[in-house]
Amino acid sequence: MTSPLKLPVLFLTDPIVLPGMVVPIELDEAAQAAVDAAQAGSDSQVLIAPRLDEGYASYGVIASIEQVGRMRGGSPAAVLKADRRARIGHGVTGPGAALWVEAEPVESVAADGRTTELANEYKKLVVAVLQRREAWQIIDAVNKLNDPSAIADTAGYAPYLTDEQKRQLLETPDVTERLTVLIGWTKDHIAEAEVTEKISEDVRDGLAETQRRFLLQQQLAAIRKELGEGEPDGADDYRARVEEADLPDDIREAAMREVGRLERSSDQSPETGWIRTWLDTVLELPWKTRTTDNTDVKAARAVLDADHHGLDEVKDRMVEYLAVRSRRASRGLEVVGGRGSGAVMVLAGPPGVGKTSLGESVARALDRKFVRVALGGVRDEAEIRGHRRTYVGALPGRIVRAIKEAGSMNPVVLLDEIDKVGADYRGDPAAALLEVLDPAQNHTFRDHYLDLDLDLSDVLFIATANVMDTIPSALLDRMEIITVDGYTEDDKVAIARDFLVPRQLERAALTADEVTITEDALREIAANYTREAGVRQMERLVAKALRKAATKLAGGQDAAIVIDEPSLKDFLGRPRFTPESAERTAVPGVSTGLAVTGMGGDVLFIEASASDGERSLTLTGQLGDVMKESAQIALTYVRSHATELGIDPKALDRNIHLHVPAGAVPKDGPSAGVTMVTALTSLALGRPVRSDVGMTGEVTLNGRVLPIGGVKQKLLAAQRAGLKTVFIPARNEPDLDDVPAEVLAALDVRPMTDVAAIVAAAIEPASSESAVVTAA
The missing domain is CATH 1.10.8.60 (Helicase, Ruva Protein; domain 3)
Incomplete structure (x- = not known):
């Protein structure tokens, strides 16, 4: 056993010194005292110990002073060579100002086979670390080491070990234990270094690609400059905008392809302007933006009631839509981007009843964005589907522009005046609307300009129309008709x-x-x-x-x-309208009918007169083919049933003239048959029609009254005209459920099946006529 040594102590915080290391240290006052004390001795040895917060360590190294001098800056310094481990004992007294301790050297244990294997393994790991740094001279020095303890203590130079780990090695005299710990630490470091190197390599590759791309772009710019073409502005800006934009994957892929084409095209190419306009349109569309619907049914109804008086059918339909949608959402059935609810409504009714403003109220009730698309007079199919991008001045269609204007993918889109869409040599816009409004197709609507699938399944389309006759049947089949017939x-x-x-x-x-x-x-x-x-x-x-x-x-x-x-x-000023039914029907041969026009319901007076001449029928008043046929049927019925009607058969064997004022307004439709029969019968009998009676309905050759449309509008018109009794076809009786109660209370509505009964009830009795003649 080695006897303890009495040595001055030199405390070091950094670095941690292990045996075999040669380290230069800067001398402060305490270190200078330790060095001076060591040099005063015969062997110039000093004990180097790590300084700890709680005192000093239990182990240190015995080092010899190789050289004393000054640093480059002039401060005193010394070079120390560590020799052996030593266990630090108690403090002792010694000369000078240095701290002296008793140190017991730790002798190395002879290496066995296990220790030698660990030493060789650790040496290989150290060589692998040094090879990464290309430290070939140090590798040669390590390879010359054979002592396992010396090989383990080379870890004192390892920059990847912490001071705490090195202190642990210093306090581990058993070389086998030291080597085992070091092998684990070194393997961890190599694994971490490999990951770091892989990441660095990927980053370098990315930077190299970026630098390569930058270089090529600079070369391309130089080539363009030599050719006098100039640099197309904004190519890089478009690439950055597409990368930063929140786009679906397929849309981003298509946009990046166009950016690539933009970068490859010259500034003087017409294709450059097309691509930029297309990219601007794609980037401005709200591909992933959706508003959250208001699910409060009562609050939505309150909004609709506050904005509009009446219109209960429309309000009920919107509340039903909202109620179903909220239930689907609460049960997790609402799938954005799939097949929509198919809620495509058309509000049909005369002007001024609030159809357009109702669409805006619906949007407010649902908390959705609102946008109006005016379709009146549109005759070009490209207005709906967009133009092909190869055309000069190409633009997306009105549907895409509406989505862009709304800023969300689920707005309320009002298709205003859908009945006024026309067709000519440029295509049929109404046919193009089929894909827009068909719930089975509009989740993949493809605009010709975008040439990308646009999901319209979550858009709430509301169309408005004055008349339904001009809407193509295929388009009408895809819409839910809600009539807004007018106000009382x-x-x-x-x-x-x-x-x-x-x-x-x-x-x-x-x-x-x-x-x-x-x-x-x-x-x-x-x-x-x-x-x-x-x-x-x-x-x-x-x-x-x-x-x-x-x-x-x-x-x-x-x-x-x-x-x-x-x-x-x-x-x-004076009133513009006064009741005229009594005046117009004061003479025989005039009856009051009811009709529906683009402006709503209206009364229609039909006048009949007879003159001597050949048996014939003259029709005036700009009548359409249907009304002309109704007049022929009415005259044939009256002539063939003259006896039943109490008419002299010869009374109508003259030139019959049937006129429907006003002559400047075209008229057509299958609902004037009973009115014409009544006018002809009144003419033949010489008795006027009751002034408070109106009627509507088509008639057959055998006198049956056929159903017609627009009952609600016609009854509203009858009330406005001051009529009291209205005859309607019996098969139209269910339509009375839609008529306001105050209108039914003001009118005596009589469903009829036989025109003879209408004639009998509508024409003044013979006694009244005689009284009138006598008074005159």
């Missing part, structure tokens, strides 16, 4: 009171305290100043009255103005 007089008064008057007061910069329109005045406007299904003309009259009131206030009138029924003449 009470409805118009309520709408004017709650919506029109406040809006026009605001536009005229007036307040309710300055000008007031009474409810009686509004009712008079609705009854005698307008004759329309909607309220557009009524709003114009309200605006006119308020403008005149504003003029009076500007002229110096201080008192508040009240517009009541007696004063309406001063503001609006």
Whole structure:
């Protein structure tokens, strides 16, 4: 056993010194004292020990002082060569200012076979680490080492080991244990280094590709400059925009292909402008943007009620749509990007009833974006599907532009005036709308300009139309028809009171305290100043009255103005409409029919007269083919059933002239048959038709009354015209469920199956006629 040595201590924080290491150290005051004390001895040895927060370590190394001098900066320094491990004992006294301790050298244990194997394995690992750094001279020095303890202590130079790990090696005198620990640490380091190197290599490859691309682009720019072509602006910018944009994978792939074409094309190529416009369009579309629907059914209904009076059928349909959608979402059945709900509604009705504004209210109720697409007068199919990109001035279709304008993939899109879409040599836009509105197809709608699949399945399409006859049947088959037939007089008064008057007061910069329109005045406007299904003309009259009131206030009138029924003449002039049925039907041969036009329901007077001459039928009033046939059928029926009707068979064996005013308005439709029969019978009997009676229905040769359409609109028109009794076909009786209760209360609606019964009830009795003649 080696006897303990009495040595001065030199504490080092960094580095941790192991046996065999040669280290230069900068000498502070304590270190200088230790070196001076060591040099004063015969062997110039000092004990190097790691400094710890809690004191000093239990092991250190005995080192000899090889050289003492100064650093390049002038501070004192020494070069120490570590020799052996030593176990640090208790402190002892010694000369000088140094701290002296008793140190017991630790002798190396003779290596056995196991230790030699570990040493060789560790040497290979160290060589592998050094080869990565290409430290060939150090590799030669390591290969010359044979002592396992010396091989293990070379770890003192390893930069990948922490000070704590090196201190652990210093305090492990058993070489086998040291080598085992070192092999594990070194293997971990090599594995980590390999991963780091792989990552670095990937990064280098990426940088090399980027640098290569940059170099090629610079060369391309130089070549273009030599050719005088210039650099196409924005190619790199488009690539960055496409990479940063939130696009579906297939859309991104298509966009990147176009960016590549843009980078390869010259600035003078016309294709460059097409590609840039196409990329701008693709990047502006909200491919993954969707708004969240409002699932509160009651709140949605409240929004619809606040914006519109009446229109219960439309409101009920929207609430039903929302209720089903919220239930599907709550049960996880709502799948965005799949087959949609197929909710494509068409609001059919006359102008001014609120069809267009209703679409905006629906969007507010659903918390969706709203966009309007005006289809009136569109005759080019490319307006719907878009133009091919090869055409000059090519643009995407109106559907794609609407989605871009809305900024989301699930807006409410109002297709306004869909019945006014025309067709010519440029194609049929109505046919192009089939794919847009078909729930089985519109999840992959392909615009000709984009040439990409666009998912329209989550878009809520609402179409508006005045008449349904002009809409192609294939397109109509894909839509759910909701009729908005018009308003009753009470409805118009309520709408004017709650919506029109406040809006026009605001536009005229007036307040309710300055000008007031009474409810009686509004009712008079609705009854005698307008004759329309909607309220557009009524709003114009309200605006006119308020403008005149504003003029009076500007002229110096201080008192508040009240517009009541007696004063309406001063503001609006005399009434434009007065009941005319009594006047028109005062003579035999005139009957009152009911019709539906693009402006809603209306009354239609049919006049018949006879003159001497050849047996014939003359028709005037711009009648269509259907009405001409109805006139022939009516005359044939009356002639063949003259006896049953109480008519002299010879009364109609003359030139019969049938006229339908007004002559400047084209008329057609299969609902005037019973009216013509009544007019002809009245003419033949010489007795007038009751002035308070209206009728509608088609007639067959044997007198059966056939069903017609537009019952609700026709009954509303009858009420507006002041009629009291209306005859309708019996098979139209279910349509009365859609008629407002106040209209049914004001009219005596009689479903009929035989035109003879209508004639008998509609024509004045013979006794009344005699009384009239006598009085005259």
